[in-house]
Amino acid sequence: MVRRVVTGVIAIANAVKLADVDVITAYPIRPYTGVMNELARMVADGEFDAEYVIADCEHSQFEMAKHASMAGARVFTGSAGIGFAYAYEPIVVTASDRAPVVAMLGDRTLDDPGCFGVEHTDALADRDLGWIMFFAENAQEALDMTLMAYRVAEDARVLLPALVCCDGHFITHVYRPIDMPESEQVKAFLPPYNRQYLLDPDRPVSIAPQVGSSGEHAYEFRRQMVEAMVAARRIISEASEDFGKIFGRKYPPFVEEYMVQGADAVLIILGNMSMNAREAARQLRAKGERVGVVRIRTYRPFPDVELQKVLVSAGAVGVVDCNFSYGSPLGGGIVCNDVRSALYGFPRAPPVVDFFAGLGGREVTVEDFIGMFRILLTAARTRKAEKNVYWIGLRE
Amino acid sequence: MIEAIYVELWWLGMSVGDMKSVRVHARGVTQTSAATQLVRLIAEVAVMEGKDSMAWGYYNDSPDRINVPVKWYASVSSKPIVISPPYDPPVVEASVILEQALLKAWTTGEGVGGVDVMEGLSSKGVLAVNTESRFDELRCFLPKSDFSGRVVTLAASRMDRSLYVPMAAVVAHTTGIVSVKQLSDLVGKSLGEDKRLVIDRACKEALVEEV
């Protein structure tokens, strides 16, 4: 195992190379572009063999990826922010065609205002379309998640595309030490992509014909997709265990818990911000306050059972939303409303408070998190949140 | 099972609203306009009579293709309609055939293509055909059924280029689903007084036969 100091995008490029990807489709948009730059270099230098296709826009890029996948190739693509939104149509059909494309998303604020600071709305706005969604915390996890993504997406019981979400700047552009897996390890972990139905003249099928428009078939396909997501839960657990055995790095498949044992206040968080949240929790624990952090690693399929287990005994729950959801129930963010749904109906369900933070790439400091914990601790004592939503670090 | 419940709901709708439906069989593209206008006209006359109505085409037939058998419907009720428009009403009072070769559209057999013009036709209903032939000459084309209603034949294409005006007259005349007089008033007002004559002639020349 070699230790190297690289950015998140370089880490992911190495995962793509280790996975022996066949087709890469590229189009530039910050902050994900670096992964494609690195892959272009690798292919040009003959470090690994892949068709590197330059697309004319994200729509074409994701369509190319989908079709290459349906022709039997292992595919990598990616985007960021509004670029991912430009590819909305292919994003929808990639999932419904059951093409196990793996994409990296360099999370970025949606335009306007033009800004490439991190926001998770680009990914979360597409949360319900059949993509498996992983959120990484750092470069190492981004690399590991990419390998996981292929394993889960291509599993015959799943066959869904997967998205590895990486915070702009904090993951994509920051150099961190990583352990580079050996290709033998990857071979042991990741079987070749092989599926029953694809574009093959020796076994011809028609893929994605039109179905009757008075309700004959489309409904059944929707139900199939739900089942694929259910299967994905199982496969993600299975693959995480294998991953730990083969690579020696153990990850909880869905949520990572930090100091939640007996916690009065728990913060739920996605992505790299969890680092400062954990530090805040550590400092408060040192002062005797019972606080903890839960980081969601897998957002789709949503870790409802895992969250229920951790949260029903908490005094108050805070959700950090680095996204927007205008006009939503109680004015909350996307993650908060999903968490609330997961807790609904539990007789001793804790109050849930939403903290908007970090939008547009604004830094969220350890002190900010300490502030959030203080609000939560009050709520835990009174079993009631004073407000549903707080905007942390906003100029009022 | 689902179908049975659905039919029951439909009948419930009928008993609540006294709903009666008409189905039009036509050829795609070349007759789509006539079929559309026919059901729209029936629905409009019904509204003039103070009834509630709806008219629609079979959703899967859209987009239509040249010569494909297409279906259009009109439902009329003396009380406000309280159920949503079905794709394909299971019972109709009249089955209107704008192109006579559609009578044998059932013979294609298995698959999506088969179209039975007698399907769901109420046993005392009306089969109205745009044809120059008499029913005796057409009988051999129909599938076996326990239909015991009336068959109406009229050379509507020759009578009026619109095709739908004389056929609407036939429907009104034989089923009473809307009144011929109201129909004539509306058509006279919107399409010209001479069209009233078409309606009179259609009612007179339509050959009504018991099966």
Added chain:
Amino acid sequence: MMGVSLEVKSISDVPREEYYASGHRTCAGCGPAIMCKLAAKAAGPRTVILGATGCMYVANTSYYLTPWVVPWMHTQLGAGGSAGAGTAAAFRALMRKRKLRGEKINVIALCGDGATADIGMNALSGGMLSGQDFLYICYDNQSYANTGIQASGTTPWGAWTTFTPPGRASPTGNVRLNKNLARLVATGHPSVEYVATASIAFPFDFMTKVREGLAVDGPAFIQVQTPCPKGWRFDSSRTIEVGRLSVETGSWFLYEVVKGDLRLTYRPRELLPVAEYVRAQGRFAHLSETDIETVQKRVDEACREIGLAPSSER
């Protein structure tokens, strides 16, 4: 690879096998359906077809059914070029990496004129630039026929469509001059070695071009005119006749551009007046004699430009 051996000279050169079988929901007399049949015959069994949204998707593969013998897959309306490039890239990579063996697999993207000239222009251009080995066939029926005849980028001047209805305030119908797709591809994409126009009324010419396009190692483009009885408003039996009239009046040219050199593959012996073509179609029924003269003038100019003697100069 290119040369005489690919040529379809007569009916005896046409494969008997059907790769686009009976049983589809296209109009009686559908021009694009004839295109599907001829293209599939020319390409043969080791072919993958990618169909953009349009009539040849909705009408062919209605109700969870298919008439295709060879593998077929739907692609989104604006994605013909991407579908072709993506699929071809996969085959190229898999064959090079020995993950897939056997003879070359032809990749054909079959897209309508709306899917090509309008929404899919990006993807077409990107696909033509990709260097990937696929053939893009644009079946040009000069409107969005599947949605019920709306004006597209190739709808000719003066045509009725539901978006360009001739009315009192605007009697001409479509006043936009149509895009010249094949020339756009040929002129703007120097690395594309084969670009052609064709017509289903000249089936041997079209089939030969399909084979030439597939023989090129890289992207190739064919724009094939496919008269549409529904949209052009003529009797369903006249599809081939109208296609022939289009070529014989100089309203449509048959040529190929090989490595940048344009060559007419069919020269009408004597061009007919354009009125014969225009008057054969209901979509032009509202045009006045002056309008037709305008059309004739434009056709004359185009003829001169491409090297045909205009009919009015004989």
Added chain:
Amino acid sequence: MSYGLKKPLASWKEMPPGVVVPAVPPGGKNAWYKTGNWRIQRPVVDKKKCTKCRICWLYCPDSAIQYELLEADLEYCKGCGICSRECPAKAITMVSEMKFRPGE
């Protein structure tokens, strides 16, 4: 509901993942979508006039004209009339469907 589709409708568990249907076998036809009832007129071939040039076979949009027999497969022929119009020998006449009883 049957939705006019006589093909048995599979449950979601029986459907292959993704929207996938088997291709038509070589030499076969789409058995689930027969278009013979689109016809208002049918092509009738005068075998004496027919020169077997096979232009009708080449142009038929529905691949209904059979190569050897040079007659229309009436389960699929939509009666467009292209064969009749394009026949150089004028050997094909379009005849009203009402002249033929079911099964004829």
